[in-house]
Amino acid sequence: MRHIAAMRDSVSLALAGSGGAGVMTAGNMLLEAAALAGCYGLMTRSSGPQIRGGEAAAMLRLATFPTDAQEDRCHVLAAIDWQNVARFAAEIPLAPQSLLVGDPARGEPPDGFLKSGARYVPVPLKKLAGEIQGAWPNMVALGVLGGLVGLPAQALEAAARKSMKKGLDAGIAALRAGFAFPLPDDFVLEKPKAGGARWLITGNEAAGYGALRGGVRFVAAYPITPATELLEWFAPALARVGGSLVQAEDELASINMALGASFGGVPSLTATSGPGLSLMTEALGLGVAAEIPVVVVDVMRTGPSTGIATKTEQADLNIAFYGMHGDAPHVVVAPNSIPDCIAATEWAVGLAESLQVPAIVLSDQYFGQARAVIDAPPVSGERREREKAKANGTYSRYAMTPSGVSPMAIPGTPGCTYTADGLEHNERALPSSQAGDHQAQMDKRARKLAQLDPGERWASIEGEGDTAVITFGSCTGAVREALAGKPIRIVSLRLLSPAQPGKLKKALEGVKRVIVVEQNHSGQFLRYLRSEYELPADVRSLRRPGPLPFRPQEIAGAIA
């Protein structure tokens, strides 16, 4: 038994290498092994621009508590080789206390990493693998990292058994060789407390699962990074629950397919990223005018235009709020953690269905492509559903009601036929250019959202103090970590639109200073808050564009 001076409640590791080195495979196994050992964790990934192969880095954080933020510093960078790995220097911030693990046969670590002052520990990964027939250096590296953080060998082997389809014996032997390699013991994780059931899930899978929990049974799909995995997840999942997925010819088609299916009474969704959302805005306006529920999950990436397709940014607020022409009230929801990708997407489906409006869910690449160990989510709460018309002879599709929501007839219902129309219309759904009808229908569509009572779910509110941070989405994790234990209130908005000025006012009672944290260049969130909310006089903006996620120290330093 080793004597360990001080154990940690959180360790950050990166595993990098050139294409085909298997760093993602090993990274996923390490995360799973940590989960099997009772730890929480998070893995994000970074890769070069090559379609296939090319350098890649798996960035892991293992902890004894749930988290979806990366730490300020990476404790250990292990590289199978150093070819082009220097490109990740900005994404893998090292400190003098950090370790650089590399194979001396593959050269010295690049200056970009060495200048951090990190200690270099040579480990002959290739040689150790070469001593075992059919073994690969990535499995040796997995053993090295697992040993470094003190994971039990059984957990590592169990993770390997779960994911290796061939070469298992050689893989396990390589893992053991790495595990036995003597290394410093200053990055050992504390033994986690026993907890309840855990899941291993990506943000994209979580959004997809939440959508199905909310009742979605039709998805139209056009591939786009970083939403593709979400669409791919749906294909077999929908088939298993009796739904269907159509691959569309473009995003104009996918959103219109979703609207057509929803007109048919089936809760529908499509997922995309910024360029696709741009193409969908005309049809989203149709959804508003014709009052057809539909959900669009926008897995945001760096913009404008093609931007950096594989990297994160929170810069689609403007298009999500204001992209449609005319006055087009609709719902915008943003999950603020990976587990919340389940709950928030499920909720968005319910809001779209019950209010008969389009709902945009603003996830992002950071959440979407990160895999995390989370507590098994609670069962769904009360489901909000679409109010359907029953057969009658005097049906008015857009009848005036106090809530603004009118029962929707589903094709097949006798006595209620009507034409859903993007043309302005009267209560009976007949096209109208009359000022009175336009005013009445505009009022009705606005009223639906104005009368929404979102309950407690509109925001996550934590902490006390006369300073508040207002944020949303994937910044929330870093904000939480930066401000833990400090006398600062955190308000992370989940319901971005319709705005809830009364609720925010209450949440900010006693607050004298507000800092708005967002990940875009122009401060889109702050501008929106200023236009919709009453804020204290002292408001500061902490913002920068992607592609790098916020780290806690960046936020703590700016707020101190």
Next chain:
Amino acid sequence: MNAPLALLQAKDFKSDTKPVWCPGCGDYSVLSAITKALATLALRPENVAVVSGIGCSSRIPAYTRCYGFHGVHGRALPAATGLKVARPDLTVLVASGDGDGYSIGGNHFLHACRRNVDLTYIVMDNHVYGMTKGQPSPTTEPDWSSKLAPGGTGLREFHPLVIALASGANFIARAFSGDPNGCAALIAEAVRHPGFSFIEVLSPCVTFRPEQRGWKDQVHPAPVAPTDDPGRAARRLMTDDGFNIGVLYQGRRPPYAARASGSAGSVNDLEKAFQL
């Protein structure tokens, strides 16, 4: 047991909304043909959906008593595809024009033919943008002069039937609005045919293309029986005079089937993949 429903007549499929079309517009007859076909097929209006985009012809849904979807310009086919895949029990007709269907919606036309969802696609072709008052469309003759293209576009016409065939449409017909009974029979046949059925209807625009009144003297029944051989159909379509009326190709491709499993499982079953 419900009492058997009485058979409906064409007028039972017509709404009392007054069309916006010009007097003499060919689309009136297409509306009549659609309602006649639906009565012939003994369908109920609540089990039929008519989906359209934007343009003169795309106003048709509200003039029927069926469920209607009057969407955005060019996107009728995707909306109809989503509807039919989600609700295979419905009969779905799609109405479009040469601008909506062949220009802004051109990409969807290719992929709807290829996908072969069981839809009936009725395009009222008058070789002009009527609603915006007289601009050349993809099927306009190259020398037709207009404000937007003085002296003509100089561009050769788009050949919708050849493109439909090349893209995999399962049923291709040409109809003429001036013969509502013949048009109704073709629509009914198209609805019965499994898969994606495409009917190009020559439907004159008497306002911007008054010379199209002469079409009634040019159209004639196709002199040959329908073929299921795409090669033969291609030769016929490439060489015909544009006025052959009838079914010109009738394929046997199985229609699109959503890959749904036999029985609907519970969403909770999906959790297993995430559990440790």
